[in-house]
Amino acid sequence: MWINMGPQHPMTHGLWNLRVRIEGEIIEEVDPEMGYLHRGIEKISEDRHYNEVITLMDRTCYVAGLAWEHLYIIAAEQALHLEPPERAQYIRTLSDELQRIASHLMWYAAFVQDIGLMTPFLYAMRDRDLVLDLFQSYTGARMTYEYNRVGGVRNDLPTGFTDRTRKVMDWIYARFVDYDHLCLDSDIFHRRCDGIGVLSARDCVDWGVTGPMLRSAGVRRDLRKDRPYAAYDRVEFDVAVADGADVTARYLVRMEEMRQAVRIVRQTLDWLDKNPGPVLADRLPRWLGAPYAPVGREGYLLKRNFPTGRGFSSVEEPHGEAQAYVVNTGGEHPYRVKFRSPVFANIAAAQKYLPGYRVADIPPIMGSVDICVGEVDR
Amino acid sequence: MQPDVLRERLGPILGPRLLAVEPFAGTAGRVRFAREGALELFRAVRDTLGYRHLAMVGAIDWVDHREVFYVAWSDEERDYLFLSTDLPASDAHVESATPVWPAANWHEREAFEMVDVRFDHHPDLRHLLTPDEYAFHPLLRSFKLHEPEELEVKTRNV
Numbered sequence: 001m002w003i004n005m006g007p008q009h010p011m012t013h014g015l016w017n018l019r020v021r022i023e024g025e026i027i028e029e030v031d032p033e034m035g036y037l038h039r040g041i042e043k044i045s046e047d048r049h050y051n052e053v054i055t056l057m058d059r060t061c062y063v064a065g066l067a068w069e070h071l072y073i074i075a076a077e078q079a080l081h082l083e084p085p086e087r088a089q090y091i092r093t094l095s096d097e098l099q100r101i102a103s104h105l106m107w108y109a110a111f112v113q114d115i116g117l118m119t120p121f122l123y124a125m126r127d128r129d130l131v132l133d134l135f136q137s138y139t140g141a142r143m144t145y146e147y148n149r150v151g152g153v154r155n156d157l158p159t160g161f162t163d164r165t166r167k168v169m170d171w172i173y174a175r176f177v178d179y180d181h182l183c184l185d186s187d188i189f190h191r192r193c194d195g196i197g198v199l200s201a202r203d204c205v206d207w208g209v210t211g212p213m214l215r216s217a218g219v220r221r222d223l224r225k226d227r228p229y230a231a232y233d234r235v236e237f238d239v240a241v242a243d244g245a246d247v248t249a250r251y252l253v254r255m256e257e258m259r260q261a262v263r264i265v266r267q268t269l270d271w272l273d274k275n276p277g278p279v280l281a282d283r284l285p286r287w288l289g290a291p292y293a294p295v296g297r298e299g300y301l302l303k304r305n306f307p308t309g310r311g312f313s314s315v316e317e318p319h320g321e322a323q324a325y326v327v328n329t330g331g332e333h334p335y336r337v338k339f340r341s342p343v344f345a346n347i348a349a350a351q352k353y354l355p356g357y358r359v360a361d362i363p364p365i366m367g368s369v370d371i372c373v374g375e376v377d378r
Numbered sequence: 379m380q381p382d383v384l385r386e387r388l389g390p391i392l393g394p395r396l397l398a399v400e401p402f403a404g405t406a407g408r409v410r411f412a413r414e415g416a417l418e419l420f421r422a423v424r425d426t427l428g429y430r431h432l433a434m435v436g437a438i439d440w441v442d443h444r445e446v447f448y449v450a451w452s453d454e455e456r457d458y459l460f461l462s463t464d465l466p467a468s469d470a471h472v473e474s475a476t477p478v479w480p481a482a483n484w485h486e487r488e489a490f491e492m493v494d495v496r497f498d499h500h501p502d503l504r505h506l507l508t509p510d511e512y513a514f515h516p517l518l519r520s521f522k523l524h525e526p527e528e529l530e531v532k533t534r535n536v
Contacts, residue, residue, distance in 0.1 A: 016525045035507035042492075043516050047523055078403060205430050208481030312403040312449075314433070314458065323433050323449060323458075336517075340434035340449075340485075348484040377507055 003359075007036050011363040013110050014373030018350070018366070025358045030350050037377040041254050045337040050150050053337065058144035060339065060374040064103045066095040066135075067317035068375070070149040071324045071339075074229060076150050077329035079311030086231075087277045088152035093231040094268040095147070096315075098165075102131040102171065103318035104258050107370045111251070114367035115192045120182040127175055130168045137161060152280035162269045167322065173262045180183040180255060193247040197365035199353040200245060205350035210342050211320020212257065213369065216242045216249035223316040235267045247368040254370075319343050319370050341375040381407040384427075384459075391422045405449075408460035413472045419461065420448075420478040428452045429459050435475065435485035437493035439518045444470045446495055450479075471496040474503075492517040 017034035021029040041060055045053045057072045058065035060106035072091050077084060084092075109124035132142040138146040138157050147154050183189045199209065201217040215222060222239040224232040240256035242249040311326040320342025329335040346369050354365060384407055385399040402408035411419050423429045429450035430439030438445045448461040465472060474497035475482035479484060486497045487506040494515040497503060505512060 017530070035505075035509075038507040040516055043521070043523065206480050208432055208479070210431075226453075310403045312405055312458070312460075324437065325434075325447075325449075327438065336438045338434070338436040338438075340436075344484060345481055348481070358438060 005362065007032075011114065011366055012373075013367070013371050016347075016371075016373050016376070018362070020354075020359070020362070022359060025360075027355050027357055027359065027362070030354045032350055034345050034347070034373075034376055037373045039378065041378040042337050042339065047333060049332050050080065050334065053334070054146055054148055055144070058146060060378055061317070061319070061341075061372045061376065062143060063106045063372060064099050064318045064320050064375075065143065065145050066092075066099040066139075066147065067103075067315060068322070069145065070096055070230070071313055071315040071317065071322050072148060072326070072337075073148045074313035074315065075311035075324040075326040076314065076334070077311065078313065079313050079326040079334070080150060081307055081309055082281055084152045084281055085278045087156075087272070087275060088279045089230045090268050090271050090275075091153050091157065091279060092148065092249045093235065094265060096317075097264045097268070098131055098134060100261045100318045102128050102135075103370075104254050104261075105131070107254060107318075110151070111190075111364075111367040114363040116188055117182065117186060120179060123175065123178065123182070126268075127172050130172065134161075134165055134168060137164070144233045149280060153280070154280075156279050157272065165265065165269055169262050169265055173227075173259065175201045176255060176259060180369070183251065190248070192361075192364050193251065193368075194363045195244075195246050195248075196357050197247045197250075197353050197368060198245050199349065203349070203352050204245075207352055209320075209349050210345065211316070211318075211370075212240075212250050212253040213320065213346055215240060216253045217245035218243045223314055223321055227314060229313070229315060231268065231271075232264075234271075235264050237264050247364050249367040251282035273320055317342065319372060320346065320373070322375075339375075339378060341372075341378065343369070343372050347371065347376060384409060387426065388419070388422060391426070392419055395419075396438045402460050405458040405460055406452075406455060408462055410462050410464075413463045413465060416463065416473040416475070417478070420475050423450055423459065423461065424478055426456050427459070432475065432481040432485075433458065435482050435489055437489040437517075439467075440464075440494055441467070441519050443467055444493060444495055446472055446489065448482075464486050465495065470494060471498055474500040476501060491515065493495065494518060523535035 002019055002021050004017055004019055006012045007015050017033040019031040020027055021143045041056045054069050057068040105124045105128040109121045112120040129279055136142050139147040201219050204214045204217050218241060219348040220239050220241050225239055237260045240253045240260060244254040308330045309328045312324045322342055323340040326334050327336040381399045381401055388396055392415045395412040395416045397412060398432040399407050417486050429452040431451040433449040435448050444467055446463055450459050473487055484506055486500055489495050491505040491508050492505055511514050
């Protein structure tokens with residue numbers, strides 16, 4: 001019998017449909033149906049300036065906007081042959097890690113609710129708001145930031161930001177102990193999560209599964225270490241790895257990642273305190289700041305003189321490894337932009353890690369994937 | 379792995395179907411191949427060179443032809459490798475990479491619906507993001523969102 005879980009179902013955390021073929025309580029086959037949130041971001045990008053695409057990036061993954069901006073901006077800068085100042089690199093690293101904490105807290109809140117624990121949900125949402133307050137203080141927004149620019153970031157950090165952030169980090173770091181107590185000491189948690197949704201390291205690699213799901217299978221792979229970008233080669237942190245490859249292991253990896261994120265944030269704050277400087281490259285082409293596409297003589301010169309190029313970037317965003325490929329054939333719009341979302345691959349592998357378990361196991365398993373439908377459908 | 383090393387190791391396997399190996403966008407390089415050698419190249423890249431993880435498959439419409447590109451990652455090299463092949467727009471099809479990399483499944487479905495490239499021997503070549511009966515291929519250049527000239531005039535008069 002085929003049943004539809006979605007498009008409106010508490011398990012989906014977004015808008016998609018998981019079609020499941022069951023035999024009694026046992027899952028035989030799954031067929032995820034995506035596309036309910038498809039907005040054609042890759043197509044719209046072809047008609048926009050390089051800086052206007054950043055707006056779309058915030059909407060690609062609405063819980064990890066700054067990480068997706070960062071992904072696109074690296075590829076765009078490479079395609080346009082621009083180099084951001086070092087301070088902007090550190091601010092981006094800081095933003096990425098704050099975003100990782102915010103995104104993982106959002107995951108934690110949604111995930112514990114899936115398995116029937118209500119209290120941790122309130123804890124996590126409350127602490128996530130503290131991080132969103134920080135975002136608001138330097139980007140002006142809590143969700144759709146539009147903070148990165150081709151060649152740097154829009155503005156410097158406000159006065160007193162580093163001290164405020166240190167206080168928030170101290171508070172959140174202490175709260176991680178509570179989070180672990182609420183989950184790992186709970187009998188419900190272990191009964192629902194231990195030993196289900198197992199995806200071996202070999203299957204993870206074959207199916208392109210990345211991020212916390214891959215590291216929970218014992219594979220020590222993290223693009224921040226393996227192929228460092230921004231300032232990640234200048235900060236110290238450990239790669240969070242767990243064994244077991246089940247839902248509990250993914251929980252442990254994400255919790256450890258948040259601790260490591262706090263560690264990275266503290267190091268970047270120390271550096272930012274000591275090293276003032278510009279945050280935007282000063283030799284930007286004029287049209288990059290223009291409100292509309294240059295036309296007439298300026299547009300003609302631009303089309304004739306601007307160098308062409310290709311940009312490829314790869315970023316460890318909170319859900320896993322995301323890639324962007326930007327093709328610049330000269331002119332004000334990218335010719336083609338292609339994004340690869342980690343959740344896309346993680347859901348595609350559902351036909352490997354769901355069959356054999358029971359229908360009641362679906363919410364914890366899919367919860368542990370950390371689904372963001374916005375970036376799957378784009 | 380440097381482009382000349384790639385050429386040395388892939389050349390004997392592919393012969394004339396290996397068109398070029400060039401440095402590319404901060405990655406290990408880009409291997410351009412003729413589509414007849416697709417499956418052999420995928421196997422060689424995965425098993426001989428060790429690029430076990432397929433990151434993405436995508437397609438670009440260059441109006442006169444279409445390009446399909448593959449991005450693979452190697453844990454040993456810690457780098458990405460681009461593979462790319464050009465297909466004529468009138469007859470755009472290439473062998474599916476799913477027997478070698480199962481991860482290619484959804485990426486190829488997306489390229490099929492968006493850029494109208496067919497993947498031979500794909501296990502399940504349906505639309506992924508658009509409805510099954512959707513008759514357009516949105517990422518083709520001939521699919522226009524609006525007339526840019528009209529929009530520009532409007533915004534400047536405001």
